[in-house]
Amino acid sequence: MMALEGFRFRRGESFIHRSDPRAKFLLSFAFMAMAIAFVKLKFLLLILALQLAILANGRCLKDWIRSLKGLVPLIALIFAAQVLVSWSWVSALTYSVRFVAVTSTMSWFLLTTSPDDLGLSLEQVGLPSDISFAFTMAIRFVPVISYEFQSVYDAQRSRGLELEKGSFVQRIRKYVPIIVPVFIETIRRTYEIADAMEVRAFGAKPKRTRLNVLVMRPSDWAISLVAVLLLLGTVFLQLSNAKVPWINA
Amino acid sequence: MLPLNVKNLTFTYEGNDFPSLVDVSMKVEEGEFVLVTGPSGCGKSTLCKSFVGLVPHSYPGKMEGDVEVFGFSVKEKPVSEIATRAGLVFQDPENQLFTLSVENDVAFGPENLALPRDAIRERVDWSIGAVRIADLRHRAPFELSGGQQQRAAIASILAMKPTLMIFDEPTAFLDPASAKSLFELIYSLKKELGITVVLVEHRLDMVAALASRVVVLDGGRVVLDGDPREVLSNKVLERIGVGAPAATRLCMRLRERGFGLEAPISVEEAAKEILKVLGGTSLGRDRG
Structure with a gap:
């Protein structure tokens, strides 16, 4: 159960909490795609660091660490398996960091997004x-x-x-x-x-109205734009086989 | 138009051999505060469900007789339509709050009615104000106490703007102090909003004095129906296992011993009655 703690929403007033779930989802998806596409320790650490910055903004680093503790056995397993397969500490470390980076994408998204807003x-x-x-x-x-x-x-x-x-x-x-x-x-x-x-008339009308409506603010559009550019970049590098230092060279 | 008119209602749940309600007839006039009580399993909850049409619409079974809410048969109207006239508050507040904030929960009903946003906001503001939880607007249900949760549940029903409110043991999950304050709230809602109230309750000590009429059910039948003083001092209650208020029982005991007491329904009334027979001496509290 402890691993799930890192995915449970807690209310907050930070910038990331107030950002639109759609924009956040795009960004989270972009991070995940990059972490899966590029297996390079330096780059994965950078992605992880960016996500830590987001978690810090949302003041939910503690929750993230708690969930990480729950994932320690899995991380250890990945690390050990890599050591056995490739006999390389760097590769073992890379795959472990990648696992943490990927799970963190879901973690910060769910930690800072109210399920109500998500719905x-x-x-x-x-x-x-x-x-x-x-x-x-x-x-x-x-x-x-x-x-x-x-x-x-x-x-x-x-x-x-x-x-x-x-x-x-x-x-x-x-x-x-x-x-x-x-x-x-x-x-x-x-x-x-x-x-x-x-008794509260669920299903009374074919289309319900909503009290709260999500509105994309300029900052949400900016986040979405960054996420889309990152995704396009990822796809481009994957398809073109171009080598870029730091990312995949 | 009568808020509630139950005509010879007999209901048997599908799969049951015996009816849960047998030939129940009762009328509720506008502005009444009717207390319904009876031992566990006497059919109180089934009766409450029939008042808003959940029985027979959501619970299949054999229904004879009829229930009319403001002149309309519950058989012929969908629950969602009855819901705008008669509201039902259940026992467990946890199962009545589905979202992660009080505001969204109270808005849920008006949203289903597809009201415009301004109207929804107006209803939410009004409802949470009426039950005095405006400060809890953005809290999640699991951050609230049982009493606060039940207030949120009441607000969510109030937002449907019903003129008849039915409460099915709303304090079953609450401690005595929260229960008392919830009853006070229900009473003040009745007075301030002029709504009609049907309250199903076991805690007679706390609610007897609020009711304008008491109905007692046993084995799915109405066994007593009338003035609280008359009903609560009736010997039948003890036989079917309904605990009359302690103050009423005390005075009835004294009457059996030959004291000329009237049946009281509250501690204050009992004190007056006892002082009367003691010959006019008053208690210290009255002097101070």
């Missing part, structure tokens, strides 16, 4: 409101259901359910008395949520 932006790019709403709700109820899981887990353990003993298969089986009640409770909850939506 709204999905709607504004043309997705039906049902789908964007289902998406926002899923994020809204993740902590609720994980809390429920925790309480059923505690309740069953206090009745003597031992989860630590036995073989792998046995241990998995022991999760059944936890998963079944959580599942049933979640179904019951969905009925209640559906009722609560109905």
Whole structure:
């Protein structure tokens, strides 16, 4: 669960928090494309540094570090695998940094974007409101259901359910008395949520209006422009085989 | 036009052998504050759902009789249309807040009605002001206490501008202090907005004095319906396992012992009654 901490939104007033989700998504996508396209340690470190600057602006470096801690086993695995395959420390380090750089693209985007705004932006790019709403709700109820899981887990353990003993298969089986009640409770909850939506006239009109509408500000257009240029540059370098120092030479 | 007119309503959920409601008839007049109570599983929640059309529209089953909301049969109107006249607040506030800010949640209903933005903003401002949570506007539901969440849920229903509000055990998930303050809020909303209120509740000690009428359900039937004093001092309550307010029970005990007391519904009234039989001496609190 700790790894997921780095992807949970916290409200903030920073420049990056206030930026349009569409612009942020483009930028995040551009960083991801570059980190995947160019496997060069110096360049990957630069991308990582830029993202750290964004995280610092959003004051969510701490959350990012927390999620990084959760990813340590995976990073170690990548590092070890690279050492074994290529016998090169530089290559091992490069691939590890690349992994961190790629996961960070999602991390800062989700940490600084309210799921409400994300849903709204999905709607504004043309997705039906049902789908964007289902998406926002899923994020809204993740902590609720994980809390429920925790309480059923505690309740069953206090009745003597031992989860630590036995073989792998046995241990998995022991999760059944936890998963079944959580599942049933979640179904019951969905009925209640559906009722609560109905009494607020969900689906009354074919097209709902929205109180808040996202508007691209000049700075959002600037971010989008930079992101598009970066993406075009990436595609160009990939196709043309041109070598540029720092990036891929 | 009666806000609510239940005519011989019998309802059996699909898959059940026994009806959850049996021949229920009750009328709610404009401006009333009706308290509905009864033991667990007596059909209170089903009745609440029928008031806004969730029963039978969202819950399949066999329905006889009818429920009329402001003259319209719930069978014939979609829930979304009834929702603009009758609002229902549920037990668990957590399941009534779907977005990540109070503002968006309160706006949800008016957005579904496809109102223009200015009208939505106006309704949001008004609703969160009415339940006194204007300062929590941009908070997420999980950052709020249970009482604050329930206030947000009430605001989200108020934003539909109903003239009849139904509360289905709105304090089931709250501690006594938050419950008391929520009841005070409901009472003040009724007075300030002139709406009609139907409140389903177990905590009779706290709400008996607010109600203008009490309806008691047992086994899906209406067993008592009338003036709070008469209903709450009725012996039937004890038999079906409904705890009348402690003040009422105390005075009824004293009456059995031969004291000439009237049935009170609040501690203050009980104190007056007891002082009356003690011969006019008053308590220290009154002197000071």
